[in-house]
Amino acid sequence: MILEQVLNGVMLGMVYALIAVGYSLVFGILKLLNMAHGSIYAFGAHMALFIVSMHFGLLPAFLFAILTTGIISVLMDRIILAPLRAKNAPNITALISVMGVSYIIQNMMMIIFDSTKKTFPKLFDFGNVTFLGVTLTSTQIAMFLIALAFLVLLTVVVNYTKVGLAMRASRENAKAANMMGIDVRRIVTFTFFISGMCAAVAGVLVSGYYQMVYSTMGTEAGLKGFSAAVLGGIGVLHGSVVGGIIIGVAEALAVTYLGGSFRSATAYIVLFIVLLIRPSGLFGKDNIVKV
Amino acid sequence: MGKLSSVYDSFVDFILKHKKIVLPVFLVLLAVVPLVIKSQYVIRVFCLIGIYCILTLSLNLIAGYMGQSSMGHAALYMMGAYFSGLLGAKLGWPFWITLVFGILGGALGGLILGFATMKLSAGYLSVITLAFGEVVEMVVLNWNSVTNGPLGVRGIPRPNLFGWELTPTNGGFYWLMLVLVIVAVLVSMCVVNSKFGRAVRAIKEDELAAKLMGVHTAAYKVQTIVLSGAMAGMAGAFYASMNRYIDAATFSFDISMTILCIVIFGGMGSIPGMIVGSALLISFPEVLRSLADYRFVVYGLLLILMMRFRPQGLLGGLSRRPYKLPAGVSRPGKPEDGGGTEEGKKVS
Structure with a gap:
């Protein structure tokens, strides 16, 4: 019984980890709590539902959701956040702007897709698997594996590629990174794209698990992902997991x-x-500010 | 854009210069409203504007002076409404006593929030308040034996002043609202112009520097949030008694967002800004019914546009009038005009 619940929790927790990573990535580089992350997650789920309802199948739905959320995240950064950074505005202005974006996305979805709960097809339904006397549905296992695959992919990208190196450098010190020839603007754009992608994948997986989509689903998921990110130490990727x-x-x-x-x-x-x-989280470093 | 805003700025300056005449006239005009306007609906809108004035003044303490933001202010409002409403409806206590408990309820919510966030940087408070809002809503929905769950609380008593029952029809509620708004304004002014207010503003400008100058930042943060909660609780108690019925759905996330939006629009850190902002943004959906569906989208856009083009809000920012020098001190050279604009931009 306990084992079953723990495994259920791990399966769903992997998706929360994916949401949390989206927060951590953006926070690491911009020191901004991306409050629109939850809405973008819900947006991804709606885009997937839109494609699925047109009978295009699951894979195109996934890709479309990833693409649109990535684009909307990048647009948010370019149109709204970049001018604020250029003006060197205080951090709270960016935070409030992001809240505004979140609110617009959520309410536009409510107007376009209406606010009722809509059914979403069950993903990867191949029956149940019994493992160590515990029964898990194939949906859960697929959800776990896909989330895990994305997390591994992200870890590889951040730790072992040139883009990842640039991301880490920008996180350490954006000014110095810029002087070393790293185009920090592009790195920020890339980070937002990845963060949006994580939200979309998580959104589609959770919608497939609960088999429903609704316009305010982002608030709760966003908060849970945020809790996970803070618990692990925001800005630390393995902490988020x-x-x-x-x-x-x-x-x-x-x-x-x-x-x-x-x-x-x-x-x-x-x-x-x-x-x-422990405000800095399990793996977070204490925030020491140099005067 | 630049021309328009300079015309607007000189208009504001004109009002500020003649505030000794404008303010009493304005107050008298407000006081006679229920004698002139008999429409229940208009009076109700006025009362709502008053409630939002109190709520935004309350958030203004956190956002305007301490430089943090709250996205769950409706939770504090809700705690005030439920503390007061439940005591009134279930135990039959008179409004004046439940009002005190409503204020205490809001303050209690502020205390919890304050302790959770006193050591954290600005961004955290907004998320914690969001989570706090969800928790309060969940408690209200699930604690059936006390809060009636989703059914809400009915039959909350009206205030009674020496045998005269205050109702929206006889204007009593309107005057009560006016008194509460004035109390909220006075409290805000006292806070801002005190040692406490200066310490809180120092935290906003530079928390580390404030700490090094001996300001006990954590304690001041908690106190500010408690005070803010108490004011929101007062608004909640008033609302509960005015509406006579409250349920969890009344105090949704939309309310928190509306409050935040008004604070930004009116100008963080400006008391008149809160009043003007509430009046404009609360009456706007009533006037433009056709846009009512899009009202929250408009609010979102407003947040973004204000942050981008006028982060100091309608009435915020530093005064552009020359600083009043003590007698006998002459100003070197010409008085600078527009000296404040550069600094005004920095005020967030």
Whole structure:
């Protein structure tokens, strides 16, 4: 019983990790909490649903969702955030602008796709798999594997490629990176694209798991992903993965032992406790500011 | 754009220069509104504007003076409304006592938020408040035995002043709203112009420097959020009594966003800005019914455009009037005009 819940939690936690990585990537480079991440996640799910409902199949839906969310993230950066950076505006202006973007996306979806809950086809439904006496659905396993594959891919990109090196350099010190010939603007754009992509993949996977899509789905998922990112230490990629899994498992256990109404609260309660005890997260470095 | 804004700025300067005449006239005009206008609907819109004035003044303490932002302000508003409404409806306590408990309820919410975020940088507070909003809503929806869950609370008593029951029809609520708004304005002014206010503004400008100058930043942050919560709680108690019915859906995320939007629009750190902003943004969907569906999209756009082109808001920013020098000190050279614009841009 416990093992089953823990495994359920790990499967879902992997998707939270994917959302959390999206936060971490942007935070690492811009020190900005991307509040639009949740809305972009919901946007990705809606785009996938749009393609699926036109009977184009699953793979095109995935690709379309990734592409559109990537583009919308990049546009958000280029049109709204880049001018603020150019003006050297205080950080809070970027934060508020991002909230505005989030709000526009969410409400436009509500107007275009209306605010009812729409069914989403179940992904990769091949029946159940029994493993160590625990029954898991193929949807869960596929969700786990796809999220894992994306996380591995991201790790490889960030740690072992030239773009990744540039990303890490920009995160360390954007000014110095610029002087060393790294086009920081392009790196930021690339980061936003990847972050949007993570949100879209997570959005499609979660919609396939719960088999529904609705316009406000982003708020909750965004908060859970954020909790995971903070728990692991925001800006630290492997921290986000651990954070996501902890949140997923805590949530699954809370639902089993405390009741379904505790599902969404678990993540926030974890977030509160983490911020009270260790604000920099499990793997985060203490924020030391040089004067 | 530049010409328009300079015309606007000189208009604002004109009002500020003659505020000793403009302000009393304005107050008298506001006070006689219920005697002139008999439409219940208009009075209700006026009361809503008043509620938003209090709410935005409350958020202004956090956003305008401390430089942080809250996305779950509706949760504090909700705590005030539920504390006050439940005591009134279930125990039959009079409004004046439940109002105090509403204020305490909001302050309690502020205390929790403050402790969770006192050591964190600005961005965290907005997310924590968002999560806090969700938690409060969940508690209200699930704690059926106390809060009636999704059914909401009915039959919240009206205030009674020495045997005179205040209702929206006899204008009593309107005057009560006016009094509460004035209280909120006075509290804000006292806070801003005190040692406390200066310390809080120092935190906004540079938290590290403030700390090094001996400002106990964590304590000041918590106190500011508690005070802000208390003001939001007051607005909640008033709303509960005016509407006589509250449920969790009333205090949705949209409310938090509206409050934030007004604060940005009116100008963070400006008390008149909050009042003008509330009046414009709350009456706008009522006036332009055809745009009502898009109102939240408009709010989002407003946030982005204000941040990009006028981050100091309608009435925010530094005063452009020359600094008043003490008697006997002469100004070297010509008085600079527009000296404040450069600095005004920096005010976020």
